[in-house]
Amino acid sequence: MSKTIMTPYAQEAEKGYDFRRAMEEASRCLLCYDAPCSEGCPAGTDPAKFIRSLRFKNVWGAAETIRENNPLAGCCADVCPYDNMCEKACSRSGIDRPIHIGKLQKFLVEQEKEENMNFMKPGEPNGKRIACIGAGPSSLACARELARNGYAVTIFEANEKAGGMLTYGILPSRLPQKVVDFDIETIRQAGVQFEFNHKVDRDELERLKKEYDAVYVGVGLWKAKDVTIPGAELSGVENALSYLKAARNQDQDFKVGENVIVIGGGDVAMDCVSTAKQLGANAVIVYRRTIEEAPANMEEVAAVQKMGIPIFTQFAPEEILGENGKVTGLKAAGRDGYSSLILKADQIVFAIGQEQTDEFAGLEKEAGVFTGGDMLYGRGRTVVEAVADGKQAAADIAEYLK
Ligand code: SF4
DSSP, X not given: OOOXXXXXXXXXXXXXXXXXXXXXXXXXXXXXXXXXXXXXXXXXXXXXXXXXXXXXXXXXXXXXXXXXXXXXXXXXXXXXXXXXXXHHHOGGGGTSOOOOHHHHHHHHHHHHHHTTOOOOOOOOXXXXXXXXXXXXXXHHHHHHHXXXXXXXXXXXXXSSSSOTHHHHXXXXXXXXXXXXXXXHHHHXXXXXXXXXXXXXXXXXXXXXXXXXXXXXXXXXXXXXXXXXXXXXXXXXXXXXXXXXXXXXXXXXXXXXXXXXXXXXXXXXXXXXXXXXXXTTOEEEEEESSOGGGOOSOHHHHHHHHHTTOOEEESEEEEEEEEXXXXXXXXXXXXXXXXXXXXXXXXXXXXXXXXXXXXXXXXXXXXXXXXXXXXXXXXSOOOHHHHHHHHHHHHHHHHHHTO
16 A cells, blocks of 8 residues: 655645535636637546536536546546646636636546446447557557447556556655546446556567557656766666655665755656655755746645755756765756755655657557557656547547548
8 A cells, every 4th residue: 555645735635625615616617608728628628518517516417528528537637737728728817817627627526436427338349459558648548438439448557557657656645546546447437458467568569469450559658767977876866757656655675865856847856855855854856947947837846845845946967976885965067057066965866757668669650550648759748648649549540440
């Protein structure tokens, strides 16, 4: 069992809405004819439609709109950067503040679960078989769309659980596992089969291509980028994904340092530093650009700041300092070209991005083989963008098999 580590932001998010508060918020909606909020969602979730249903107290209809459009509706409700998507587009912003679309979505997904609404059912079998490699967000979305349209879909996943980054790369405080598990349960209800602990390599891909009518490869980016500065080989230098996975699973050999430096300015860096802090470390962030340039969700940055974690901006790591094979500190160079920084550390976590694992590097596009998600773009993207990719891949596969 993973231990839930609560950040202040997560505690706030956990509170959620009750029915009265949800109705109050929905009643602020202007029911816009052109609904810019709906245009603002990459995955095609239709806030205008579900908020309209909610206003008329049609909770089931509202929840169904969300689930139909977004296979990972619960996860998106917790981790979507709403302020850059649907809420940014909301017309109500011009009057006072945007509708809290994310909180309404969270409320409705909770109702769906509590009321056992069970919207998902397998489609009428059409005799076609699809293999999806990887059980991350894009693959899950692709599989669900196909299964509910009658395709027999099997997902092959190297880990023991589905969810990819949702399960192994995001803190439970930001995205509780029960939320991920519920979304995956609805995907199962649509008829998707899973084979866990099943790593597919290039040889097996060849076999799957013969056995299945189409194969979707959405394996994400799981290889940490190489750290190339002097000292990278020292004990105490960690990569973010292994760090989070070990902390989240409470691995026996996982030990948080006393003085931890996290390098990076994305959400993963914020998750790593929050984890280290909450496990008792003196944790800091070192980031090579300004905070305004950081790719992290600003609510996450604010949560980190509220925890009293220092963020050293505009300093790039230059050398990892060590003694007897172990990390003792970090030397970083200022962006201005003349300042420098030396910080004490016994653990340095690099959250500087991931790349494709070797098995699928250079995978060519060919008939019957489709790719999507982060591996297609070569960088981590939001969950909702991965859902959009998976839905698009499902449409492409259906078109190909017509
Ligand atoms: S843009 Fe805002 S106010 Fe208009 S329909 Fe969407 S949520 Fe309602």
